Each structure stands twice: as structure tokens, then as C-alpha cells.
Amino acid sequence: MAKHKDRRQPGQDAFSAKFGRGNGIKKVAHPHHNPRRRFGNYEIESKIGKGGMAEVYRARVLSGPRVGQTVAIKRLSAAIASDRSQLERFTHEADLCRRLDHPNIVRVYEAGALQGVHYIAMELIDGCDLGHLLRQLRQRGLELPIDFAVYLVKVLLDALAYAHGARSPDGEVLAIVHGDVSPANLFVSRSGEIKLGDFGIAKTATVPARGEELQGKAYYLSPEVVAGGEVSESTDLWAAAVTLYELLTLEKPFRGETPEAVFAAITRGNFVPAETLRPEIPASLAGALRKGLAASKADRFGSAREFARTLEANYDDTIGTPLAIAAVVRGLFGALDLV
Numbered sequence: 001m002a003k004h005k006d007r008r009q010p011g012q013d014a015f016s017a018k019f020g021r022g023n024g025i026k027k028v029a030h031p032h033h034n035p036r037r038r039f040g041n042y043e044i045e046s047k048i049g050k051g052g053m054a055e056v057y058r059a060r061v062l063s064g065p066r067v068g069q070t071v072a073i074k075r076l077s078a079a080i081a082s083d084r085s086q087l088e089r090f091t092h093e094a095d096l097c098r099r100l101d102h103p104n105i106v107r108v109y110e111a112g113a114l115q116g117v118h119y120i121a122m123e124l125i126d127g128c129d130l131g132h133l134l135r136q137l138r139q140r141g142l143e144l145p146i147d148f149a150v151y152l153v154k155v156l157l158d159a160l161a162y163a164h165g166a167r168s169p170d171g172e173v174l175a176i177v178h179g180d181v182s183p184a185n186l187f188v189s190r191s192g193e194i195k196l197g198d199f200g201i202a203k204t205a206t207v208p209a210r211g212e213e214l215q216g217k218a219y220y221l222s223p224e225v226v227a228g229g230e231v232s233e234s235t236d237l238w239a240a241a242v243t244l245y246e247l248l249t250l251e252k253p254f255r256g257e258t259p260e261a262v263f264a265a266i267t268r269g270n271f272v273p274a275e276t277l278r279p280e281i282p283a284s285l286a287g288a289l290r291k292g293l294a295a296s297k298a299d300r301f302g303s304a305r306e307f308a309r310t311l312e313a314n315y316d317d318t319i320g321t322p323l324a325i326a327a328v329v330r331g332l333f334g335a336l337d338l339v
Helices: 012-021 083-095 130-140 145-165 210-220 233-249 259-268 283-292 306-310 320-333
Strands: 031-038 042-050 054-061 068-076 109-113 118-121 128-129 186-189 195-196
Touching: 031 054, 068 083, 083 109, 083 118, 083 128, 118 128, 128 130, 128 320, 130 186, 130 233, 130 320, 145 186, 145 195, 145 306, 145 320, 186 320, 210 233, 233 283, 233 306, 283 306
Parallel strands: none
Antiparallel strands: 031 042, 042 054, 054 068, 068 118, 109 118, 128 186, 186 195
């Protein structure tokens, strides 16, 4: 098993010493708090996010088998709902996610329309997305331990392997490609759970991803997609490799002032080796990362499972663990409300 310098001993105290315990941080009112109100079988407690398509609320289930459970309600905005293609995308996400049952994929409980509003009720993650965690690390001048970074992406690949091989109840291969893998769509909880979410532009065997929808995550697009090729499983694996590079170095491998400049960098395949930015990265891990970011699709990993198996040999499973990840999240964010 590959080792690296400055390896810490497992245990929450060791991680808290580096990332801060969060003790003494008072819990504050959520900045997006709204008055409680009824929405079908849910009591809306607060707004926790807003994107280009929808708003997300924290809510409590009022009756039924999940009575009392806290969930996330994703509600499509009225302006977007009037756009047929966007409405189809939203309903596609709901239909697709209800078919997925994996411990590392955000679970969808139900979807529909209430009071003229289209919604998805899903698992609430008490934590943050990796994009938020990366911003905190950059602001504090901290590096994520190598074992943590590798473990996070290994779990991401486990979720992708499940999605890529998922089948319908009658055994039909769904051929699901997420199509939007990035740190912003991988969530970590205070208890150390890691969940892949937001299958909004996912491609299946019968529903292709639209090229124009992929432009929002320019840094994570593979060379073949940039060149106008089809979105495939390899698209997800490339994005997972970009995410791993970013977690290890806190830098994006391909950069530019505009999406076009980023695309040009991706097409050329020129990036600073991760081990140059962080010399303690083991040679075997650096090699896996180079393979994941190879310009030619044929030179990359053939499947999420193959990529995941390679990463398993590059982290210490006594250090890269849910307990340790939980200590980092709590250390960085303390008792502040994240959702």
C-alpha cells in the first residue's frame, strides 16, 4: 500500500488538531430562514439553496411512513416550469433517481406537482458539497490529507459504477451517465456519509444529454465532449479524475479566463502534474491520475470499477474513513448550520 509523508494517526483528535474542533462556535439562525408553511404533506422549515432551475427547502414530513423525518424539497421555479424542455429535464431527474438505490447516491422519495409547483422530495444531507469544502480549505491554507482525497473519489466511483450498470425492474440496462460530475454535486455529511446527487442532465439509453446543458461545468468536460462527441461513461470518469486532482492540489488541472480557453487547455491535454504541486503524492497515485486525465479516451480507465480498484491500492483505509471525513467537516464548519 502506497504511503506518503506526514501521515497522521487515525482518530478524531488528530484530525481536529489540524482542521479545528469547532468548539465554542455558536449555532446561528440560518440566513435563509422562512416562516413555516404547509406544502402538501410537508412543513417547510427554511430555504437552504437556490439554483438556476429550482429552490431547495428543508422540510418535515407530516404524515405517513416517514412522519417526522426531515427531507429536502426541490421546487422548480415557475419561470423554468413554463419551458417544456426544462420541465422535461426536471421530471427526468425525478424518474431516474427514484430507480437508483445506493448508499452513496442521494435518495429520492417522491416527486410530483402540488399547488401548481413541480417538486422532488429527497434525502437531506446534513453537511456540505465538496465545492464548499474546497473553498474552506483554500481560504484557510489547508491541504486535504491524501488518504481523504483518494477515499472521497473512490466512493464517488463506487456510486458511478452502480449508476452505469443499473437495470430497470425488468432487467433492462439503463446505461445511466451522470454527465455533471463535479465537487458541487458530491455531498459530505457531518457523520461522514458521501453522496452523489443532481442527476438533472443525466443521459440514459433512451434520453440523451443535451450539449448546451453541459456548458455550465466547463472544467469537468472530457476532450471528446469538448470536441462535440457523445457523452458516455468515460465522461464521468474524466470528471472524477479532475475532481481527484482538485482535492489533492486545491487547483483545477485545466484553466482559462473563458470557457473557450478552458476547452482549449483540455483539448491540448497540458496540465501541471499533481506531484509537482504536492511532492508527497505517491508515484503510483500520480500515475493513476495521469491515466484518468489522458487526452485519448482509449488510454483512460475502461470503467468506474477499474478506476476505483486502482485507487483502493493508494490510500490507507484506517485513515480515509467516514469517521475521519466527519471530523474534517465538523472541524471546518463547527456547529454552524449547513442545511
